[in-house]
Amino acid sequence: MVYLFFLLLAGMLQGMMISLNGQLGNHYSMFGICFFVHGIAAILLILYIKLKEKKKIRLRGVPAYVYLVGFMGIGIVASSSWCTLAIGAAAMTGLSVIGRMISSAVVDQYGLFGVKKQAFSWKEVPAYLLVLAGVWLVSVG
Amino acid sequence: MIFYITAIANGFLNTINNMVNVKAGECLGPTNGALINYVEATILSFLLIFVSGNGAELNFSHMAEVPVLFYTGSICGLVAMIFLIIGTSRTGAMVSTILTLLGQLGMAVALDYVFFGLFSIQRIIGIFLIIAGIAWREQVKMRERRKQIKEESV
Numbered sequence: 691m692v693y694l695f696f697l698l699l700a701g702m703l704q705g706m707m708i709s710l711n712g713q714l715g716n717h718y719s720m721f722g723i724c725f726f727v728h729g730i731a732a733i734l735l736i737l738y739i740k741l742k743e744k745k746k747i748r749l750r751g752v753p754a755y756v757y758l759v760g761f762m763g764i765g766i767v768a769s770s771s772w773c774t775l776a777i778g779a780a781a782m783t784g785l786s787v788i789g790r791m792i793s794s795a796v797v798d799q800y801g802l803f804g805v806k807k808q809a810f811s812w813k814e815v816p817a818y819l820l821v822l823a824g825v826w827l828v829s830v831g
Numbered sequence: 832m833i834f835y836i837t838a839i840a841n842g843f844l845n846t847i848n849n850m851v852n853v854k855a856g857e858c859l860g861p862t863n864g865a866l867i868n869y870v871e872a873t874i875l876s877f878l879l880i881f882v883s884g885n886g887a888e889l890n891f892s893h894m895a896e897v898p899v900l901f902y903t904g905s906i907c908g909l910v911a912m913i914f915l916i917i918g919t920s921r922t923g924a925m926v927s928t929i930l931t932l933l934g935q936l937g938m939a940v941a942l943d944y945v946f947f948g949l950f951s952i953q954r955i956i957g958i959f960l961i962i963a964g965i966a967w968r969e970q971v972k973m974r975e976r977r978k979q980i981k982e983e984s985v
Contacts, residue, residue, distance in 0.1 A: 697918035697927050701934020703911035708935075709942035710904035717897045719885040724876035731905040732869035739862050749867050752858040759855065760871025762848040764879075767872075769841045776834045778949050779939035784961055785835055787932065789842020791968065798972075803850040808979065813971045820964030827957030828936075829835070 708783060711767060712774030720768040727767050777829065784825035791818065865912075929966050936961065 714723045739745050773782040795814070801807035848868075855864035880886060887893070919927040936958045944950040 693918045693921040694926070694930060696914040697922065697930035698934040700911040700914035700918060701931035701936075702938040703907040703914070703934075704931065705935040705938025706942065707904040707907040707911065708939060709946065710901050710907065713901045713946060714897070714904065717893075717901070718888050719880065719883060721876045721879040721883060722885060722888045724872060725880060725889075726902055727905045727908075728869045728872035728876060730902060731909055732866065732873050734906065734909055735862060735866050735869060739866065743862060745860070745863070747866065748859050748863045749870060752855050752864075752867065756851055756855045756858070756867065757871065759848060759851050759868040760875050762844055762851070763868045763872035764876055766841060766844050766848060769837050769844070773834045773838045773841065777838070778943040778947055780936060780943050780949075780954060780958070782834075782838045782841070783936055783939045784957065785838035786842040786845065787961060787965070789839040789844075790846050791842070791965075792839075793843040793846035797846060797850065803854070805850070808972070808975065811971055811975050813975075814968050817964045817968035817971065820967060821961050822964075824957040824960030824962075824964060827953045827960065828940075829957075831951040831953030831957060 705779065705783065708770055708774055709779045711771045712779060712782075715771045715775045720772060721764070723771045724764045724767045728763060781825070781829040784821075784828045788818075788821060788825055791821065861916075928969060929962060932965055933958070933962055 711723055711727055714726060718726070736747060739747060770782060770786070773785075777785075795810055797803060797805055798808040799810050852864060852868060855867050858864065859867070880889065915927070915931060918930075922930075940950070940954050940958065943954075
């Protein structure tokens with residue numbers, strides 16, 4: 691039971707993160723938001739690796755395409771903050787869920803990034819429609 | 832309209848980012864793997880602040896004017912990651928997806944009310960429809976996966 695609460699709490703904290711990052715947009719440019727969001731997390735993570743895990747910091751030894759994560763990180767934080775200020779955190783989160791559903795279906799369909807192939811099933815369509823209806827209600831409500 | 836399209840594109844980016852982060856984690860371990868994202872994005876955004884002519888916003892006096900609470904978003908994100916790892920390891924992907932989404936949307940609705948004064952019963956119904964849709968899809972996916980495994984083993 692406590693693990694279910696942990697998951698709920700994780701989601702609540704993610705919701706808080708999106709809203710608070712969006713509020714930073716009232717004071718900073720999009721790149722300013724990205725700088726603080728990633729910079730604070732980087733410092734905390736370095737402290738965790740050094741003090742708790744007592745490991746060496748390693749940033750090398752990964753395939754070249756992995757180094758694109760920084761660009762993607764900026765894209766994700768900047769776009770979510772920009773949209774949150776304009777349409778609210780709930781609508782932003784709901785629409786992002788649609789994007790995640792479609793893209794994960796594409797990844798599964800073609801087995802991208804080494805994921806096991808799983809063909810799209812038409813039985814999933816009503817589920818997509820339910821999510822779409824939910825996002826519409828959240829956006830216009 | 833542009834905000835709606837961007838929000839959907841944000842979801843696309845999230846999926847790809849997660850996949851690439853998993854790869855980084857496989858090579859360097861979860862924490863060092865995650866650190867690549869944060870260090871790289873910090874350096875890039877620092878440079879982009881100056882390239883876009885917004886260097887003045889890094890003045891200490893300006894930073895001090897911003898409520899401290901607004902800087903704590905990334906701390907929330909890191910703590911969430913820890914809870915997510917612990918919770919998912921004991922429950923499974925489907926329960927994890929649904930509960931985190933429920934928490935995320937619930938908090939988003941609450942904070943939209945705090946920051947923007949937005950609240951309605953439609954929004955609450957909308958959240959439950961989204962959760963129901965995700966649960967449905969996960970159920971279908973799980974059934975299809977089981978069927979696939981059965982067929983492969985025959």
